[in-house]
Amino acid sequence: MNDLELIDDYFSGRLPVEERARFETSLQTNSQLADAVAFYLLARQAAQNEARANQKARFETLRKKSASVRPMPVRSRIALAACLLLVLGLGGYWFFQQQTPSATELADQYIQQKYSRLTTTMAEKSDSLQLGVNLYNDGKLTEAGAVFSDLLHRQPNDDRALKLAGLVSLRTGRYDQAIIFFHRLGEQTDLFANPGLFLEALTRLKRGQPTDNHQAEVLLKIVIGHNLEGKAEAEELIRKL
């Protein structure tokens, strides 16, 4: 057994007790053995240092490689997930808003569908009303407006004339005038069905002045609360406001 093997066995704990004691004794007197022990320990330290440096270099490579795909800490993942949800939520809301018409657009659609053409029964027995309705349906709104104004001049509180005059004003873009007609109609409390408040609300939505949306909302709530004509449409409109 050469010196290095003996030393290796000693430091690995493989030497029997007697040989171990003999080794320790000779170490004090045998300078060659002491020198070999010093070399052995130094070589092991050098190997450890070198191995450690290699391992550190390997870790450094790992760090650089994983830097671009570093797993996120849990808190960052939660934050990112929250951001994604927010973006999806806002995106979804925006998409929903794009897909569903606004209150003004709904009002437009409603006016277009319901009042672009009037039923002749509205005119009933009055020749003047019948004439006005015919003109209205023919698209001659100015003439129809003149007929209804003349009728209102004679019968200022005629509910049918107020409604028709208001509709002519609404469709010709004279919203202020339309609001006056519908407001007067809405004030009448003795009618079986009174669309005055609902039509005023529609007109205010169309006019779009600063307080109009709020006032339209108040009117629509009254229509819903009192179960007045236009309640179903009012409920749909109020969800948009």
Add this chain to the structure above:
Amino acid sequence: MRFFARQPPDSDLIAGLLAGGIQRRQCEDRLYQKYDYLIATGTRKHRLQEDDCASAYSDTILTVIEHILAGHFEGRSELATYIYQIFNNKCIDLIRKKSTQRDQVHQAVSLDDSLLQLPDSARSIVQQLIAQSDVDRLRSLIGKLGEKCRDMILAWGEGYSDEEIARQLNYNTASVAKTSRLRCLERLKELYR
């Protein structure tokens, strides 16, 4: 995709380190990766450069691996806590080093443990001899050994047993690996003289 990658439990990593061989190497890397967020924590908390923190973190992981292999880590605290404490101490050492210009705070390997095996009278003789030696020169000489010898000496330095070295470097038995290792040491000794 590492974003969704699950980290292995500490118990599996410890078992893998103790198993040795290729499994040990894989577990070393995975242990390093599992807690590498500490580099950013150290950078932020101690206001150190990222590279310095990365170096301290590597030293931490290597120290923890040594402790696990030597049985010094007894599992009285969570491994994460253990790593954090060592890392924190290394960061503080780094700050001291920077403020006092004191070098060698990362001198992680010490001869003390080996020397303690020797009786007092013999220890002082060996210590004197070591003091006259040049460990850096010896390190550079390891690089001049052949590849197989170099790998073997480094594996020995990492604490692999002769059985593990035989498996890793394709020797028939641990005994053959040991004989080859001692021959490599002899060659290194000749180069050193």
